[in-house]
Amino acid sequence: MKLVSLGDQAVLAYLADEAAAIRLTRAIRTANPPWLHDVVPAYASVGVFFDADQVKRQDVFAALTAIDAVDEASPQALAMVVHQIPVCYEMAPDLERVANHARLDSARVIAAHLSVEYTVFAVGFVPGFPYLGYLPASIAGVPRLESPRVRVEPGSVGVAGKQTGLYPLPRPGGWNLIGRTPLTVVDVADGFFPIRVGDRVRFSRIDERAYGDLLGERLSAVQGRELVR
Numbered sequence: 001m002k003l004v005s006l007g008d009q010a011v012l013a014y015l016a017d018e019a020a021a022i023r024l025t026r027a028i029r030t031a032n033p034p035w036l037h038d039v040v041p042a043y044a045s046v047g048v049f050f051d052a053d054q055v056k057r058q059d060v061f062a063a064l065t066a067i068d069a070v071d072e073a074s075p076q077a078l079a080m081v082v083h084q085i086p087v088c089y090e091m092a093p094d095l096e097r098v099a100n101h102a103r104l105d106s107a108r109v110i111a112a113h114l115s116v117e118y119t120v121f122a123v124g125f126v127p128g129f130p131y132l133g134y135l136p137a138s139i140a141g142v143p144r145l146e147s148p149r150v151r152v153e154p155g156s157v158g159v160a161g162k163q164t165g166l167y168p169l170p171r172p173g174g175w176n177l178i179g180r181t182p183l184t185v186v187d188v189a190d191g192f193f194p195i196r197v198g199d200r201v202r203f204s205r206i207d208e209r210a211y212g213d214l215l216g217e218r219l220s221a222v223q224g225r226e227l228v229r
Contacts, residue, residue, distance in 0.1 A: 001068050003061050006047060009037070011060050013068075018121050018133075021046050022198035028068050035060070041197045042122050074106060082117070082200040083219060085166070087157050087179040092110040094176035096147075098159060101142045112136045113178065113203065120158045120199045128168040128186030132196045135162055148174035155181045157203070166201075182206075182215040194219050 001024070002014040015021045025041040028048060032159050035055035040047040089095065089110045099106045118132035125131075134140070140162045149172060152158075156167045158175030167173055168186035186193055195201070206214070 001065070003064060005057060007053045008057075010047055010049045011057065011064065013048065013064060015044050015046065018043050018119070020065075022119075022121075024064075024068055025197055027070065028064070031063075031067050033063060044218070047216070072077075082202060083183075083195060083198070084180050084202050084204055085183065085219065086206040086214060087181050087203045087212065088206050088208055089179040090180045090208055091180040094158075095178045097127065098139060098142050098176050098178055102139045102209075107179065110140055110205065112139045113159070113164065114205060116202075118197055118201045119215075120197050120201060123195065123197055126167070126169050126171050127188055128193050128195065130166055130199075130201065132164045132201055133162055135159060135164055142176050144174040145176065146170050152177065153180065155183065157181060179203075180211070182211045183217055183219045185219045187218075192218065 001020075004012050004014070006012040013024060015024060021044050024046050025039055028036070028039050028046070033055075035051045037049040037051055038047075040049070045182075048060065048064060055063075056226060064105050095106050095109060097107045100108060104112075113135070116134075116136055118134075120130045121133050122131040123129060129194055139159065142159055142161070144160045151170055152167045152173035152175075154168060154170050156173075156177045157179040158167065158173065158177050160175040166181065166185060169188075184192075185195060
């Protein structure tokens, strides 16, 4: 781990890979030192924001080094939440484009997308947007749209490069849309952000009738329920 200053109230930790960044993020949140303001993970780095009135930067460096050492000796820190997210692949404006790029039919693209339990490597772009990886090689490498859409509907599931993701709010976007979930996965006003870095996501297929039945329900409300029809 390499630590560098990020302004006068933050430290940036560079890690070896995504798994190390996830472990450190969880370990810092578990330790929850009194000077901690926020932890912002990315793919192979973690930003740690602190109260400069309570702690000196060198003490934050020392604390993070100690937390990282303990974390490396504690494999149980990798325990994670798995979110099951239903997707209607009939609501997929770019499915044919992805299929053409992958030289597969649409059914095989859907099967490939469903075959992986994805890791949440980062959350950003808009509040609650999870960057999930990695796609199976058979459907990876599709470039983003040349002209991003002015509006992507909330719940839209997209793919780009090696990643898949989920638009939680209506926003412009350039990912290839291959389906849509009926669930509410973010409620900014209510502070509802159930998907966090290090969690896992598994998609399940539903039809348009099931989409209508589940429309507007929160993600956490349907965990463990049989969704495939």
